[in-house]
Amino acid sequence: MHFELDPRAPTPPSEQLADQVRFAVAAERMAPGDRLPSVRALAAEVRVNPNTVSRAWRELEREGVLESRRGDGMFVAAKALAVCRKAAARVVAERLERAVLEACAAGLTNQEIETLVRAACAADLAPRPRKSA
Amino acid sequence: MHFELDPRAPTPPSEQLADQVRFAVAAERMAPGDRLPSVRALAAEVRVNPNTVSRAWRELEREGVLESRRGDGMFVAAKALAVCRKAAARVVAERLERAVLEACAAGLTNQEIETLVRAACAADLAPRPRKSA
DNA sequence: ATGGGTGTCCTACCCCGATAGGACACCCGT
DNA sequence: ACGGGTGTCCTATCGGGGTAGGACACCCAT
Numbered sequence: 001m002h003f004e005l006d007p008r009a010p011t012p013p014s015e016q017l018a019d020q021v022r023f024a025v026a027a028e029r030m031a032p033g034d035r036l037p038s039v040r041a042l043a044a045e046v047r048v049n050p051n052t053v054s055r056a057w058r059e060l061e062r063e064g065v066l067e068s069r070r071g072d073g074m075f076v077a078a079k080a081l082a083v084c085r086k087a088a089a090r091v092v093a094e095r096l097e098r099a100v101l102e103a104c105a106a107g108l109t110n111q112e113i114e115t116l117v118r119a120a121c122a123a124d125l126a127p128r129p130r131k132s133a
Numbered sequence: 134m135h136f137e138l139d140p141r142a143p144t145p146p147s148e149q150l151a152d153q154v155r156f157a158v159a160a161e162r163m164a165p166g167d168r169l170p171s172v173r174a175l176a177a178e179v180r181v182n183p184n185t186v187s188r189a190w191r192e193l194e195r196e197g198v199l200e201s202r203r204g205d206g207m208f209v210a211a212k213a214l215a216v217c218r219k220a221a222a223r224v225v226a227e228r229l230e231r232a233v234l235e236a237c238a239a240g241l242t243n244q245e246i247e248t249l250v251r252a253a254c255a256a257d258l259a260p261r262p263r264k265s266a
Numbered sequence: 267a268t269g270g271g272t273g274t275c276c277t278a279c280c281c282c283g284a285t286a287g288g289a290c291a292c293c294c295g296t
Numbered sequence: 297a298c299g300g301g302t303g304t305c306c307t308a309t310c311g312g313g314g315t316a317g318g319a320c321a322c323c324c325a326t
Contacts, residue, residue, distance in 0.1 A: 145312090145313060145314080146313090146314075147313080147314085181314085181315090182314060182315050182316070183316095184314075184315075184316085185313085185314060185315080188313090188314090202322095202323080203321070203322045203323075204321075204322030204323035204324080205322085205323055205324085
């Protein structure tokens with residue numbers, strides 16, 4: 001699992017990381033039992049303070065997405081799939097709706113909006129061979 | 134022009150206000166010469182500090198969207214339409230794309246995404262009797 | 267000229283999230 | 297037993313953005 005932070009995104013780093021895990025589990029790119037990168041390793045990789053990663057992992061543990069094995073590592077929990085499916089669907093739907101309403105407010109026609117959406121879908125599916133880059 | 138703040142949105146209040154003006158101009162719900170609500174009045178209406186509104190207006194003036202007439206008020210600038218059309222299109226496209234990519238990452242199919250988008254469009258068009266088609 | 271409206275600017279304070287650096291408890295291979 | 301990996305916790309500190317309150321300059325109707 002590869003992580004990436006977008007410094008221009010409106011959401012803070014810790015939330016971006018948490019979302020990426022939630023979405024990966026929801027999309028079954030990660031399965032229960034999978035080990036996550038260590039706090040320190042991931043922090044070094046994405047150039048962030050270890051505390052920031054730790055906070056994300058802690059929140060996910062609170063939600064039941066992750067399980068911590070002290071001295072060993074963090075692992076995707078058994079019930080993670082169910083939890084993440086619900087959470088991801090809710091979050092994604094909300095953000096999508098917000099973006100669409102914004103587009104409407106900006107005067108875009110439904111036609112234009114759907115064109116943009118289709119383009120974005122295509123852009124996502126094309127370049128990614130579904131594993132590591 | 135009616136303003137509204139969403140406290141749960143990821144973007145700060147001042148940016149929300151600025152966006153609402155940009156989008157209103159882009160969608161021609163506001164035209165050059167129109168007067169904006171006064172800093173203090175709008176601040177009271179949306180329950181925010183006057184400085185927050187002032188900051189939004191100042192940023193819009195910097196972009197050429199608004200013109201300040203000291204002691205009189207803030208007005209939509211002559212070149213506002215052109216500026217806002219570009220800015221709004223860029224911002225909206227970016228946020229829409231971000232939301233769609235997120236949805237893809239969360240495992241939604243293109244089919245599901247388009248359904249959500251259509252629903253959001255419909256939800257927006259229904260309650261609002263669109264000024265200029 | 268006056269008073270009330272306008273935008274502008276300034277200083278202080280505060281909250282939240284990220285940063286920095288350290289200390290501790292745990293697990294496991296050696 | 298040891299050492300290096302793991303997560304956890306703690307105390308600062310910093311910075312952005314919003315808040316609070318005030319002071320000022322300007323325009324205009326009265």
